[in-house]
Amino acid sequence: MSLTLSGISQSFGSIEALAPVDVDVASGEFVSIVGPSGCGKSTIFNIVSGLLKPTTGSVLLDGKAITGKTGHVGYMLQKDLLLPWRTVLDNIVLGADLRGRATPRERQRAADMAARYGLGDYLNHYPHALSGGMRQRAAVMRTLALDHPVMLLDEPFGALDSHTRLLMQQWLLDVWREQQKTILFVTHDIDEALFLSDRVIVMSPRPGRVQEILTVDLRRPRDVHLTAEIPYTSLKGHLLDLIYGRAA
């Protein structure tokens, strides 16, 4: 399912937080947003998720307006926000519980999916017993279980150590490929953006606006060795120039 941001902008009082942004995300595409703090990344996410009504513009899902409406896209933050009193499985079906009560079928689907992506032995564990990486997996599963074709991931691996983060990026690519999701991904990490994405949106602050959209035409499936190859490093050089400016 394709996602279209059509001229969305956000002002808080007289302060313009986000200048009009136009982005088209194709169905099944993986798009990252990078940029310094205050460039409006989180504002875009809050608008797309429906938590925030944009000052202007509209959000379209396959051409249908969902501006200001919640419950149409999956949403995940850097904090896993798992509920400590719910088991991993109960956390994964939280979305169904918030729409009513999770049916046995929904629970079965969630359990199968969790088992498929490495959480099978932890279904009845409480989150506090899990490592950071496993907790983020559970949080991704919770977002997947909502069954929305579009997922917004806001720095989901930002709090993990670099080794775990690398494993999780690989893991996320597997999930994305198999579940055929459309993903919009916010990160501070240029390498993470390049490694995961089909396209990278570079944003700049005050007011937040799109500076450039970079196409990452690297082979898939990707593995860590890709990051040492020339096409990757030249893209990274270009990205660094965009964000930090050409060194004199």
Added chain:
Amino acid sequence: MSSSKNARLLTAIAIPLVSLVVIVVMWDLSVRVFDIAPYVLPSPERTLAALQDDWETLSAGAVITSKEFITGFLIGAVAGFLFALAMSWSRLVQRLLYPVLITSQAVPIIAVAPALVIWMGFGLAPKLTIVALIVFFPVVVNVLDGLAAVDKDLIALATAMGGTRWRIFRSVTLPATLTPLFSALKMTATFAVTGAVLGEWTASTSGGLGVALLEAQSRLDVASVFAAIVLLVALGLAAFGIVALVELLLTPWRRSPVAPTWRTHFRNRSLVARSEPAQGNSPAAEMATP
């Protein structure tokens, strides 16, 4: 694993028991060593004898006092909980109720007891009110803290997932109050016994342990006073123990890494265990767990 669990349970019970025994032994020793007269401080032995002699009156008194503090405790806890919910529900309600809350705590309970007797008579009502007042404030404050501590991002996430206000409250906010609620309940469980005795002293027709205390005092029967005190301590400990036990059952995630079977059985009984979930297809499942 089960035997080590049993051993852990045994030490968990044995160590507190040891400290209780030490207190009784020190009590007994100080009576003997300092040769304290029995009308000043009776030995544990004499106290036990008094407990046996007056068992009929004392046990009947214990039942009456228990009824008072348990009922008052429940009223105070439920009222406090609802009060806290109402205060968190809207800004306006919070502003309206906050002065009421502070006033309820600022009024000295001993001073208000005679007025309660005048208003409510010598029956159960004034005693329940006193106990409930003691329990009320800590419950309100702790539950309010628990409600305020819920992560705003969590509420935003639940909203983005399509949750209505009521369902977010049911699944996200309400369970978050359990831990602070039980902190307050454990704290007030023993105070509630004191409150019941206080109530009996101001309106003494019911014949509870507080009344037994007054009667023994008028007879200068120190051993009987101590017998009543021992029973009151036992009631307080039992009250604390029951609250702690209920907490243990309702909040298993605070102690255990895995949910106990009785909590998951009902929900998961329809789940089919798939022992080999899509092996080979998914490198993700086999990858080293970070």
